[in-house]
Amino acid sequence: MKIEVINTGTEILLGHVTNTHLAYLAKELFSIGYRIERQITVPDGEGIREALSESLKRADLIIITGGLGPTSDDITREISAELLDKSLEFVPEIWTHIVERFQRRQKTPAGNNLRQAMVPEGATFLQNENGTAPGLIIPYRHLVVVLLPGPPRELTSMWKNQAFPWLKENLFKSTEIVQKQWRILGIGESDVEKEIEPKLRAIGLTEIGYCARAGEVDLRVISSNLSHLDQAHEIVSKTFNEAIYSLGNETMEEIVVALAQAKKKKIATAESCTGGFIAHRLTLVPGCSSVFEFGWVTYANEAKIKELHLPSSTLDQFGAVSRETVLAMASGALQESNADISIAVSGIAGPTGGTAKKPVGSCWIAWATKERVWAEHYLLSQNRENFKMMASQLALDGVRRWLNSLD
Amino acid sequence: MKIEVINTGTEILLGHVTNTHLAYLAKELFSIGYRIERQITVPDGEGIREALSESLKRADLIIITGGLGPTSDDITREISAELLDKSLEFVPEIWTHIVERFQRRQKTPAGNNLRQAMVPEGATFLQNENGTAPGLIIPYRHLVVVLLPGPPRELTSMWKNQAFPWLKENLFKSTEIVQKQWRILGIGESDVEKEIEPKLRAIGLTEIGYCARAGEVDLRVISSNLSHLDQAHEIVSKTFNEAIYSLGNETMEEIVVALAQAKKKKIATAESCTGGFIAHRLTLVPGCSSVFEFGWVTYANEAKIKELHLPSSTLDQFGAVSRETVLAMASGALQESNADISIAVSGIAGPTGGTAKKPVGSCWIAWATKERVWAEHYLLSQNRENFKMMASQLALDGVRRWLNSLD
Numbered sequence: 031m032k033i034e035v036i037n038t039g040t041e042i043l044l045g046h047v048t049n050t051h052l053a054y055l056a057k058e059l060f061s062i063g064y065r066i067e068r069q070i071t072v073p074d075g076e077g078i079r080e081a082l083s084e085s086l087k088r089a090d091l092i093i094i095t096g097g098l099g100p101t102s103d104d105i106t107r108e109i110s111a112e113l114l115d116k117s118l119e120f121v122p123e124i125w126t127h128i129v130e131r132f133q134r135r136q137k138t139p140a141g142n143n144l145r146q147a148m149v150p151e152g153a154t155f156l157q158n159e160n161g162t163a164p165g166l167i168i169p170y171r172h173l174v175v176v177l178l179p180g181p182p183r184e185l186t187s188m189w190k191n192q193a194f195p196w197l198k199e200n201l202f203k204s205t206e207i208v209q210k211q212w213r214i215l216g217i218g219e220s221d222v223e224k225e226i227e228p229k230l231r232a233i234g235l236t237e238i239g240y241c242a243r244a245g246e247v248d249l250r251v252i253s254s255n256l257s258h259l260d261q262a263h264e265i266v267s268k269t270f271n272e273a274i275y276s277l278g279n280e281t282m283e284e285i286v287v288a289l290a291q292a293k294k295k296k297i298a299t300a301e302s303c304t305g306g307f308i309a310h311r312l313t314l315v316p317g318c319s320s321v322f323e324f325g326w327v328t329y330a331n332e333a334k335i336k337e338l339h340l341p342s343s344t345l346d347q348f349g350a351v352s353r354e355t356v357l358a359m360a361s362g363a364l365q366e367s368n369a370d371i372s373i374a375v376s377g378i379a380g381p382t383g384g385t386a387k388k389p390v391g392s393c394w395i396a397w398a399t400k401e402r403v404w405a406e407h408y409l410l411s412q413n414r415e416n417f418k419m420m421a422s423q424l425a426l427d428g429v430r431r432w433l434n435s436l437d
Numbered sequence: 438m439k440i441e442v443i444n445t446g447t448e449i450l451l452g453h454v455t456n457t458h459l460a461y462l463a464k465e466l467f468s469i470g471y472r473i474e475r476q477i478t479v480p481d482g483e484g485i486r487e488a489l490s491e492s493l494k495r496a497d498l499i500i501i502t503g504g505l506g507p508t509s510d511d512i513t514r515e516i517s518a519e520l521l522d523k524s525l526e527f528v529p530e531i532w533t534h535i536v537e538r539f540q541r542r543q544k545t546p547a548g549n550n551l552r553q554a555m556v557p558e559g560a561t562f563l564q565n566e567n568g569t570a571p572g573l574i575i576p577y578r579h580l581v582v583v584l585l586p587g588p589p590r591e592l593t594s595m596w597k598n599q600a601f602p603w604l605k606e607n608l609f610k611s612t613e614i615v616q617k618q619w620r621i622l623g624i625g626e627s628d629v630e631k632e633i634e635p636k637l638r639a640i641g642l643t644e645i646g647y648c649a650r651a652g653e654v655d656l657r658v659i660s661s662n663l664s665h666l667d668q669a670h671e672i673v674s675k676t677f678n679e680a681i682y683s684l685g686n687e688t689m690e691e692i693v694v695a696l697a698q699a700k701k702k703k704i705a706t707a708e709s710c711t712g713g714f715i716a717h718r719l720t721l722v723p724g725c726s727s728v729f730e731f732g733w734v735t736y737a738n739e740a741k742i743k744e745l746h747l748p749s750s751t752l753d754q755f756g757a758v759s760r761e762t763v764l765a766m767a768s769g770a771l772q773e774s775n776a777d778i779s780i781a782v783s784g785i786a787g788p789t790g791g792t793a794k795k796p797v798g799s800c801w802i803a804w805a806t807k808e809r810v811w812a813e814h815y816l817l818s819q820n821r822e823n824f825k826m827m828a829s830q831l832a833l834d835g836v837r838r839w840l841n842s843l844d
Contacts, residue, residue: 038647040646040657041646041648041657042459042460042463042476042653043463043473043474044459044463044464044466044467044472044473044616044657045459045461045462045463045464045467045687046460046618046655046657047460047648048455048457048459048460049455049456049457049459049460050455051454052449052450052452052455052456052478053453053454053455054452054782055450055451055452055457056449056450056451057451057452060451060453065450066450066451067450067480068477068478068484068488069449069450069477069478070474070475070476070477071459071476071477072475073472073474074646077474081475084491084535099626099647099649100626100627100629100630101626101644101647102634102645103645103647107763110729117613119606125520134816135816137625139627140627140628140631141625142627142630142631147565148730153635160818160820160823166489179650181597182648183651183820183822183823188821198841205635210732222642229553231543237450239453240453241453241454245471276743284838287706288838295776299713299734301713303720304717304720305716305717305719305720305721305725305732306706306708306714306716306717306720306732306734307713307717307720308711308712308713308827309708309712309713309716309717309734310712310714310717313710313711313713313714313736313825314711314822314825315732316786316787316788316821317789318712318736318790319736319737322712323737323740324734324735324736324737324740324744325712325713325733325734325735325736325740326732326733326734326744327706327713327716327720327731327732327733327734328731328732329681329720329725329726329729329730329731330730331729332727332729332730333774334619335733337744337773338734366743366744367740378724379720379723382723382724383724394518405583414721414723415721418720418721423796426583429444
């Protein structure tokens with residue numbers, strides 16, 4: 031099956047946003063063994079015409095993103111209908127959904143929203159839970175054209191809940207190719223490869239993939255042989271043990287919150303250099319309030335002293351980025367919050383503030399429980415955003431390991 | 438000038454990496470008024486052949502990334518030479534550079550590295566400071582084809598130091614097309630369009646674009662007529678006034694931190710439903726420590742009482758999501774931190790916890806300064822991630838408006 035993706039969006043071609051749809055759709059399709067053959071980005075408006083005409087000559091499945099909005103440069107729906115020889119029909123059900131959506135905000139839709147309720151004959155429409163523009167699945171001769179809205183939030187939930195299930199049901203005949211994935215923290219991509227690849231090849235696996243992010247790697251194998259996959263799981267588990275934090279696409283915060291809920295333990299955070307990012311990640315997980323109650327962002331030294339009872343003598347003697355400081359921060363947060371485990375982080379996120387002894391990227395993380403406090407030092411990325419990601423990941427991983435160690 | 442970009446890379450089409458080259462090149466080109474008309478991604482290997490053939494019929498400048506490495510699926514150089522009717526010539530200078538690079542690591546190049554020293558006749562080669570693969574600039578009839586290596590670090594420095602200067606010198610004659618952008622908060626995309634489009638069309642502008650994100654819109658116009666753009670700026674400013682928070686690509690947090698630094702004011706945060714996300718956003722900005730010192734994530738009621746001195750009677754009488762509670766939280770944070778302005782947020786991020794009176798999406802935000810405290814109620818997205826984004830944006834926007842109101 032030849033799959034092509036067409037992304038519409040002047041903002042992508044101007045560099046205002048990065049195209050994240052392609053990677054998202056590619057991963058989703060690849061999870062059941064399908065691959066995208068070609069991807070094209072065209073500007074809003076008429077650009078879609080030529081690209082779609084060309085793709086229609088080559089592809090079996092065409093996924094188009096963007097251009098379903100109410101404004102004048104959003105004409106993906108109209109041009110697709112035209113090229114596929116379909117007339118557009120008004121669907122009252124969609125219009126009702128749009129009107130209700132506006133009403134919830136005490137507004138009424140504009141006349142140009144009417145276009146969003148038009149559906150090409152024979153097409154299936156996909157309700158948009160997060161916006162007004164419905165998606166469309168249009169069968170045409172031997173092929174299928176799928177139109178999805180451009181805003182990532184709208185696209186991902188519509189894909190997951192409606193478009194992908196429809197395609198699995200109606201287009202993709204076999205889903206016998208299965209994937210397994212392991213998320214591994216703290217080991218470099220080439221070390222993961224060197225360790226595991228010969229062992230996996232030895233049992234006959236050939237489709238082995240790696241996806242590296244800051245400080246971690248997703249290892250992935252694809253095969254139609256289920257017993258190979260089971261063997262692979264045994265081998266990978268033995269090789270990387272506790273460094274594997276997830277077997278699916280679950281994030282570290284989802285795993286930590288679920289574990290804490292299962293073991294009825296509460297987490298508190300005391301953040302300097304991560305600046306609230308750990309608390310943000312925990313609170314992205316619905317229901318986290320049962321395990322997360324107190325967090326501090328003590329960015330200034332004064333805040334560490336006042337809120338977390340850090341002795342100023344510790345700061346004077348060892349500095350803000352030191353084992354002694356994070357240990358005291360973690361203890362202060364535990365005591366003040368009455369949580370079961372606390373995290374404290376202090377480091378140098380850069381780009382300035384580094385010294386020869388404590389370069390940009392230096393990071394101390396401590397954890398405190400009622401039984402003990404401990405700390406680790408890391409040298410992380412010199413890129414500010416990556417630094418925060420890596421530090422928060424390691425901090426949460428310490429909580430995961432502690433929770434796992436409990437009966 | 439018609440510019441097309443072809444990215445080669447199976448890993449992009451499998452979703453293992455996100456294509457960041459496009460946004461990078463787009464921004465660079467647009468900085469001197471040029472735009473990319475179309476972008477295509479093809480797998481490693483033969484995929485480049487059809488894509489380049491097509492682009493040669495349309496474009497004046499084609500930039501190809503990737504496929505210059507030594508392995509067997511890296512054949513961009515060879516296929517380009519073939520399609521452009523050029524023979525490949527060995528260039529000893531490149532080979533010397535490759536050998537030296539290997540020697541520095543006590544290694545010797547493999548035989549397949551020899552291919553990297555081959556240059557199409559008449560082409561200019563670009564030394565690679567960070568790898569072995571040289572870039573190539575190949576003039577062909579009326580057009581130019583530029584080949585750049587795939588690894589981002591190699592590509593960006595080669596582009597900046599060699600390819601872009603060459604193009605500016607030899608190809609780009611004028612820089613007359615200019616863009617203006619306004620980031621507008623709190624007005625829906627279709628309302629923005631309805632308000633502004635007739636006015637902009639009336640002065641002769643036709644290239645008008647909108648990019649919607651949760652709760653906000655980027656409005657963008659492109660024109661070669663500078664006086665039209667000046668007029669547009671006047672019209673847009675008058676129409677949307679203070680709702681415009683940025684004229685470029687700056688984020689809200691960058692603008693707030695810069696304003697606070699300029700006015701020497703400090704910000705404190707007291708977050709419930711946003712869970713540290715506001716603090717995280719502020720601390721993404723390098724140098725924010727001069728204006729941000731104290732943040733609280735008071736997720737539990739008990740934390741609000743203990744850390745922010747919220748009277749428990751207020752909670753009992755009005756609940757956690759109420760005007761009275763956020764006003765008290767903001768006052769408590771201001772007092773405890775000694776900042777100049779504090780933000781407090783409490784709401785229902787969902788998916789559960791909503792009631793008929795306080796549905797999911799309800800959000801109270803308060804701000805406190807030494808002179809006054811005030812609060813606003815919003816009904817935001819029912820999607821948790823979006824809810825946090827919108828609430829944090831509105832909270833920071835209140836700080837921006839207050840800072841702007843100061844002399």
